[in-house]
Structure formats: structure tokens, C-alpha cells
Amino acid sequence: MDRVQKRELVATLNRTFTETGAVVITRNLGLTVAQVTDLRRKMREAGAQFKVSKNRLTKLALEGTPYTGISDLLTGPTAISTSADPVAAAKVIVAYAKTNDKLEIVGGGLGASVLNAEGVKALAELPSLDEMRAKLIGLINAPATKIAQVVTAPAAKLARVFAAYGDSEKKLPDNT
Structure with a gap:
């Protein structure tokens, strides 16, 4: 050489x-x-x-x-x-x-x-870089999965979510 x-x-x-x-x-x-x-x-x-x-x-x-x-x-x-x-x-x-x-x-x-x-x-x-990425995507994807479960829940559960959301807005002070 x-x-x-x-x-x-x-x-x-x-x-x-x-x-x-x-x-x-x-x-x-x-x-x-x-x-x-x-x-x-x-x-x-x-x-x-x-x-x-x-x-x-x-x-x-x-x-x-x-x-x-x-x-x-x-x-x-x-x-x-x-x-x-x-x-x-x-x-x-x-x-x-x-x-x-x-x-x-x-x-x-x-x-x-x-x-x-x-x-x-x-x-x-x-774990390899690909395995870590898969775990991270799984963690990020979990909240979206939970939202999808709530949306597809029976109407009674959905009504309770909307009622709770409405109650939380009533408790907020009016900034206007």
C-alpha cells in the first residue's frame, strides 16, 4: 500500500x-x-x-x-x-x-x-434505536387511542363528558 x-x-x-x-x-x-x-x-x-x-x-x-x-x-x-x-x-x-x-x-x-x-x-x-422509536410511537399513540375509545363509547358516556366539559367552563371566570 x-x-x-x-x-x-x-x-x-x-x-x-x-x-x-x-x-x-x-x-x-x-x-x-x-x-x-x-x-x-x-x-x-x-x-x-x-x-x-x-x-x-x-x-x-x-x-x-x-x-x-x-x-x-x-x-x-x-x-x-x-x-x-x-x-x-x-x-x-x-x-x-x-x-x-x-x-x-x-x-x-x-x-x-x-x-x-x-x-x-x-x-x-x-434496545436498538428502532425498538426505542417503536416504544415512543406507542406512547404517543396511546392518548389518541383513548380519545377514539371515548368517541366510540355509548351515548351516555359521551353525554357525561360533554356535561363535565360544560361544568368546567361555568367555573372559569369571565375575562370580558
């Missing part, structure tokens, strides 16, 4: 670190090509990336990003996993590490916070 290619790789990695929600660093202890291919496929399905690069180039790419603190974790044969969703990469890596003892979780980063291996495992247990 010549200098121009190295500069392009560092610039690409720097953009990735700037745009990512979380970084997970793993140590490859003899993964086969088929296993790495399988892991990359699972990462792509989750919206994440798995990349092996030289530690020195990765450390250069980390400069000027929120993840500069994780450069100390880059020793030995490492790989980096990134994802825009803060938990996607961690979920896939932790699940894959449970089934394959040749993949060791070293640590990672969540913004400016440096995570150890236990921190990455805890991050993997959190």
Missing part, C-alpha cells in the same frame, strides 16, 4: 468515525475467511460495518474524532466495528462472540466514552 492509498484509507476511516454512533474493537484470534465473511454479512444486515485495518492507520484516523480515547485499545490483531445505531454493532459482535471463542471483545467507544469489554456487553443489551 503506497502513501496515497494510506491517506485515502485514513480519510475514509476518519469520516466513518465522525459519522458513527459507536465503535467496538475486537481481537481476531484465528478467524477463518468464512467466519469473517459470515460476521461481515451479519453486520451489514444490522446496518453496521466490520473492518480490519492497521492499528497505526486507525490511530491516525481517530485523531479529531470523539473516539480518540480508544486508541489505547488498538494493540495486536484488532478489527473495528462501527454503526450509526449505537447498539447495532455491539449486539452483533456480542452475539457472534458467544458462538465463536476466536473473537474476543477488547472494548469500544460510545461518543467520548471509552468502554471496556463489559461495557460493550452492557451496550448490546440495550
Whole structure:
């Protein structure tokens, strides 16, 4: 790899670190090509990336990003996993590490916070961004559902609601 290619790789990695929600660093202890291919496929399905690069180039790419603190974790044969969703990469890596003892979780980063291996495992247990959005929509949708139930209630219940509304307006002072 010549200098121009190295500069392009560092610039690409720097953009990735700037745009990512979380970084997970793993140590490859003899993964086969088929296993790495399988892991990359699972990462792509989750919206994440798995990349092996030289530690020195990765450390250069980390400069000027929120993840500069994780450069100390880059020793030995490492790989980096990134994802825009803060938990996607961690979920896939932790699940894959449970089934394959040749993949060791070293640590990672969540913004400016440096995570150890236990921190990455805890991050993997959190609900994903899509799951959180679904819960939020459910919470927002609940009042609308209750309104719909009141509107479709029997006429007697609706009359009581209107009567209560009318009583509350009578109690308000007249500002005119």
C-alpha cells in the first residue's frame, strides 16, 4: 500500500468515525475467511460495518474524532466495528462472540466514552434505536387511542363528558 492509498484509507476511516454512533474493537484470534465473511454479512444486515485495518492507520484516523480515547485499545490483531445505531454493532459482535471463542471483545467507544469489554456487553443489551422509536410511537399513540375509545363509547358516556366539559367552563371566570 503506497502513501496515497494510506491517506485515502485514513480519510475514509476518519469520516466513518465522525459519522458513527459507536465503535467496538475486537481481537481476531484465528478467524477463518468464512467466519469473517459470515460476521461481515451479519453486520451489514444490522446496518453496521466490520473492518480490519492497521492499528497505526486507525490511530491516525481517530485523531479529531470523539473516539480518540480508544486508541489505547488498538494493540495486536484488532478489527473495528462501527454503526450509526449505537447498539447495532455491539449486539452483533456480542452475539457472534458467544458462538465463536476466536473473537474476543477488547472494548469500544460510545461518543467520548471509552468502554471496556463489559461495557460493550452492557451496550448490546440495550434496545436498538428502532425498538426505542417503536416504544415512543406507542406512547404517543396511546392518548389518541383513548380519545377514539371515548368517541366510540355509548351515548351516555359521551353525554357525561360533554356535561363535565360544560361544568368546567361555568367555573372559569369571565375575562370580558
